[in-house]
Amino acid sequence: MKRVMFVCKKNSCRSQMAEGFARVLGKGKIHVTSSGLEASRVHPTAVQVMGEIGIDITRQTSKPLSDFVPEDYDIVISLCGCGVNLPEAWVMREVFEDWQLDDPDGQPLETFHRVRDEIKQRVAKLVEIAG
Numbered sequence: 385m386k387r388v389m390f391v392c393k394k395n396s397c398r399s400q401m402a403e404g405f406a407r408v409l410g411k412g413k414i415h416v417t418s419s420g421l422e423a424s425r426v427h428p429t430a431v432q433v434m435g436e437i438g439i440d441i442t443r444q445t446s447k448p449l450s451d452f453v454p455e456d457y458d459i460v461i462s463l464c465g466c467g468v469n470l471p472e473a474w475v476m477r478e479v480f481e482d483w484q485l486d487d488p489d490g491q492p493l494e495t496f497h498r499v500r501d502e503i504k505q506r507v508a509k510l511v512e513i514a515g
Contacts (some may be wrong), residue, residue, distance in 0.1 A: 386514040387415045389457040395420025395446040397430045397488050398463040404434050404441040405507040413515030419449040433496045
């Protein structure tokens with residue numbers, strides 16, 4: 385089973401939504417974790433928009449990337465263009481992608497919905513390839 389790390393700046397919105405989708409869409413196919421260059425909180429609006437489509441991320445927590453070891457992961461996905469700021473060991477995994485999705489934090493609800501739906505499509509493709 386492939387091990388996937390979703391990473392973002394604060395592990396608050398995008399990476400949390402990606403983790404939620406991967407847990408549901410990749411169940412039994414991939415092992416998933418998310419983290420941030422720094423830890424913060426799981427954004428309440430991210431929790432809300434995921435709940436609207438039946439995915440509960442209320443138990444997820446924001447974790448710093450420094451808590452993890454690159455060698456424990458096969459696939460690393462940056463969701464915010466932060467790949468340039470990652471230590472080289474993270475970028476040198478079997479698969480590294482930088483999705484560069486808009487940050488919905490501080491944006492209208494429609495932005496959260498759009499970003500959520502973009503993440504769902506990308507995670508579904510990732511699960512297809514990795515699983």
